[in-house]
Amino acid sequence: MISNRDDLRRQLAAAGIKPTFQRTIILEAVQGRNGHPAVRDLHQRLVRDAPTLSKTTLYSTLELFARKGLIAALYIDPAEVRFDGLPGPHHHFACTACGRILDIDIACATGQCGRIHGHRIDEVHGYFKGLCRDCLAAGRVPRAPSVPRHKSPRRKSHA
Amino acid sequence: MISNRDDLRRQLAAAGIKPTFQRTIILEAVQGRNGHPAVRDLHQRLVRDAPTLSKTTLYSTLELFARKGLIAALYIDPAEVRFDGLPGPHHHFACTACGRILDIDIACATGQCGRIHGHRIDEVHGYFKGLCRDCLAAGRVPRAPSVPRHKSPRRKSHA
DNA sequence: GTATATGCAAAGAATTTGCACTATG
DNA sequence: CATAGTGCAAATTCTTTGCATATAC
Numbered sequence: 001m002i003s004n005r006d007d008l009r010r011q012l013a014a015a016g017i018k019p020t021f022q023r024t025i026i027l028e029a030v031q032g033r034n035g036h037p038a039v040r041d042l043h044q045r046l047v048r049d050a051p052t053l054s055k056t057t058l059y060s061t062l063e064l065f066a067r068k069g070l071i072a073a074l075y076i077d078p079a080e081v082r083f084d085g086l087p088g089p090h091h092h093f094a095c096t097a098c099g100r101i102l103d104i105d106i107a108c109a110t111g112q113c114g115r116i117h118g119h120r121i122d123e124v125h126g127y128f129k130g131l132c133r134d135c136l137a138a139g140r141v142p143r144a145p146s147v148p149r150h151k152s153p154r155r156k157s158h159a
Numbered sequence: 160m161i162s163n164r165d166d167l168r169r170q171l172a173a174a175g176i177k178p179t180f181q182r183t184i185i186l187e188a189v190q191g192r193n194g195h196p197a198v199r200d201l202h203q204r205l206v207r208d209a210p211t212l213s214k215t216t217l218y219s220t221l222e223l224f225a226r227k228g229l230i231a232a233l234y235i236d237p238a239e240v241r242f243d244g245l246p247g248p249h250h251h252f253a254c255t256a257c258g259r260i261l262d263i264d265i266a267c268a269t270g271q272c273g274r275i276h277g278h279r280i281d282e283v284h285g286y287f288k289g290l291c292r293d294c295l296a297a298g299r300v301p302r303a304p305s306v307p308r309h310k311s312p313r314r315k316s317h318a
Numbered sequence: 319g320t321a322t323a324t325g326c327a328a329a330g331a332a333t334t335t336g337c338a339c340t341a342t343g
Numbered sequence: 344c345a346t347a348g349t350g351c352a353a354a355t356t357c358t359t360t361g362c363a364t365a366t367a368c
Contacts (some may be wrong), residue, residue, distance in 0.1 A: 018367080020323065039357080054325040059358065061323095075237045076284075080357065093278050104201060104275060118292035119252050125235075126285040133277035178343090179348065198332080213350040218333065218350095239332065 008107040015068045025049050026061050030071050031085035036092075036101045076101055076127050092127040096142035097135035105129065174227045184208050187219050189230050190244035195251075195260045197239040209238065235260055235286050254291035261291060287317035 008027050009019035017023060029042050039047070039058050046053050061082055065071045074082040076094050082101060091104040095106075104127075114121055131142065167186050168178035176182060196204070198217050204214050221242055224230045233241040235253050241260060243251075250263040258289050263286075273280055290301065 018322075020366085022324070040226070052325070055357090056359085059325050073237075077236050078232075078234045081237065093275070093280075095278070096281070102278070106275075116252070116265075116287065119254070119261070119287070120289045120295055121252075121287045122255070122289035124285075124287055126283075128275065128278070128280045128283055130279045130281035132279075136277070136279055137265065158329075177342090177347075181349070211350070214332090215334085215351075216349055 011070070015070055017064065017068060017070075022050060022053060022057055023061055027065065027070065030062075030065070030083050033085070035067065036074055036082040036084050038077070038082050042082065042083075074101065074127075089124065093132065094127060094129045095132035095135055096129060096139040097131055099143070100132065101127075102132060169304060170229070174229055176227060176229075181209060181212060181216055182220055185217065186224065186229065189221075189224070189242050191243070195233055195241040197241050197245050199237070199239065201242070220281065233260065233286075239261060250284040252291065253288045254294055256290055256294035256299040258302070259291065260286075263287065 005024055006030070008024045008031075012019040012023055012027065015029075025046055026042065030037065034045075035041075039055060039062070042058055043053065045053055046058075050122055062071065062073070062081075066073050066083075072084040072086045074084055074092065076082060076092060077099075084103075091106055093101075093102045093104050095102070131140070164183055164187070167183045167190075171178040171182055171186065184205055185201065188205055189196065193204075194200075196213060198221070201217055201221075202212065202214055206219075213276045221230065221232070221240075225232050225242075231243040231252065233243055235241060235251060236258075243262075250265055252261045252263050254261070282312075295309070
């Protein structure tokens, strides 16, 4: 909580982004170590501070942040995009019992090299699935059997 | 093409799945090395053999196959689930220019261990993003800037 | 004042669900 | 006939798009 709003506004300005009130609190929410929120989560959390905040603004702002490298979008949960305040390259762990997505402070060495089989590597994405420490201890079991599903998109999307 | 329909039916039976005509041709299509098809691709391709084949059947069948371990679902493309005939654990490469998803015959050593930070690892997922060899040679550039998007889902989905 | 940001409402699309029909033994 | 598989149609909901309004420099 030391990093106040002014700090965030500075971050935005440094990225060439006009630091509006909405953008400031959105960045704050994604960077705050509150897991890896989806748009739905962010909206629920932020309407308290900004009652008129729309999902449209959330979508466009988060896309902007991702494009500028301030945050990263995670496609681990097939049901919705999750966002990551990313300090640097790292992996993730998705618990099939509690549904949380945790940061894993390792980066696969394999991906470090800039080229594999002749392909130029720009991004490395890695995540694990299983039961987190807490759920193991509590004896919880996976909810949905590890059978993936997706959601419904649009036309663009190619990333 | 050597592995005929009887072979596929045997695979299905071995997995405890009743080998209907639809299931047979669906498995054939996913295993056939035609990239990593989405439901849309499979439907377009298979209606030629089975004009009444519905997307509903595709969805339920693919989920069944994934649950039984015959195939794997890939969530790399935020716009739609892709399916993989999977021979074993491997990574993937998504080209941001041509949109193809290629198999990468490596498996991150980090993920092999059954436990990380106390979490039990059941699945390891890794993929790279960049420009594939062909697109590099052809001088093609990324389509959408590496800004992710998703699609629209349902309520379940937790895997 | 002009460009940019925000937001409401409506559209778009992958995926799911309900139910009726068909096939199999 | 009873069980399981298939498919049409309707529903669901994330994400996008089109303006209209509000804000910022």
